[in-house]
Amino acid sequence: xxxxxxxxxxxxxxxxxxxxxxxxxxxxxxxxxxxxxxxxxxxxxxxxxxxxxxxxxxxxxxxxxxxxxxxxxxxxxxxxxxxxxxxxxxxxxxxxxxxxxxxxxxxxxxxxxxxxxxxxxxxxxxxx
Numbered sequence: 001x002x003x004x005x006x007x008x009x010x011x012x013x014x015x016x017x018x019x020x021x022x023x024x025x026x027x028x029x030x031x032x033x034x035x036x037x038x039x040x041x042x043x044x045x046x047x048x049x050x051x052x053x054x055x056x057x058x059x060x061x062x063x064x065x066x067x068x069x070x071x072x073x074x075x076x077x078x079x080x081x082x083x084x085x086x087x088x089x090x091x092x093x094x095x096x097x098x099x100x101x102x103x104x105x106x107x108x109x110x111x112x113x114x115x116x117x118x119x120x121x122x123x124x125x126x127x128x
Contacts, residue, residue, distance in 0.1 A: 029091050074108055
C-alpha cells in the first residue's frame with residue numbers, strides 16, 4: 001500500500017509540475033523539490049529494519065561495531081548525495097550537481113580510509 005501512496009504522490013506532483021511549468025517554472029521546481037523531500041522522508045524510516053538486521057549479523061560474525069556503523073554511514077551518504085545530485089539536475093543546475101558528486105566521492109573516500117587501513121594491516125599480519 002505504501003508503494004501506491006508514493007507513486008500517487010509522484011504522479012500528482014508530476015502532473016502539477018507539467019501544468020504549472022509553462023507559467024511559473026520556479027513553482028514547478030519548488031513542487032518537485034518538496035515532493036522529493038517528502039518521498040525521501042517517508043521511506044527513510046523504513047531503513048531502521050535493515051540497519052538492525054545488518055548489526056545483528058555483524059554481532060553474530062564478531063565484526064567490530066565500528067566498521068558496521070561506518071559502512072552504514074557510507075551507504076547513507078551515498079544515497080543522500082545521489083538524492084541531492086538528482087535534485088540539482090532536476091532544477092537544471094548540472095554544474096552544482098557535478099561539484100556535489102565530486103565532493104561526495106571525496107567524503108566517501110576519506111571516511112572509508114580506516115577500513116582500507118584495517119584490511120591492509122590484516123593482510124600484513126597474515127604474510128610472514
